[in-house]
Amino acid sequence: MKKGPVILCTIFVCLFLALLLVLLFLAPPLVEAYSSFRALSEGVPDAILIAFYLCAVPAAAALLCLLALLRTIRREEPFAKRSATLMSVVSWCCVAVSLITAGAGFRYFPLFFIAVAMVFIFLIVRVVRMCFVAAAALKEENSLTI
């Protein structure tokens, strides 16, 4: 298996984790600057900020799960039950972000688009997870064929 794309993905996931960590500190001034730039009404910046901090938890969990998943792929054992579990966690993290952004969307409408996008990603991850489960069953069958 080519290791290049896996390493590239790992680097990007690490970068996103770092970005998330930086944004945890920079979010308040950034949201403030954005709200003054777009002239958002009162209460909207707070809603965005609360949504961001609530979304940071599932986002971090999803990124850590992706790192663990990439590690199993690097070890050349991607079709294990653990991979399916990790993908399940990622998919439910997408649902959590979707629910949070949908709630915040009532205060700031563009957040609804993130909610819809997250539901779409949830569906994609669930389908890929089902493929992984089927592949794990095939692999087990194959390894128990002597």
Place this chain on the structure above:
Amino acid sequence: MAIIVNLDVMMAKRKISSNELAEKIGITPANLSILKTGKARAIRFSTLDSICKALSCQPSDILEYREEDTDGK
């Protein structure tokens, strides 16, 4: 499962060790152990051929069908 693997019986009859048989038929001792303990899901014809050749026996000497009870015991 209703298929019983009697490989250990044939091995005892032929007085052959697991490692020796594994080497003769070209599979790992771990895979032979899976076969002996009945954990295997399937057996390749090529493996069966090698086992029969190594033990000078018929497939029926190694594999046996026993009807299961309705409750699966």
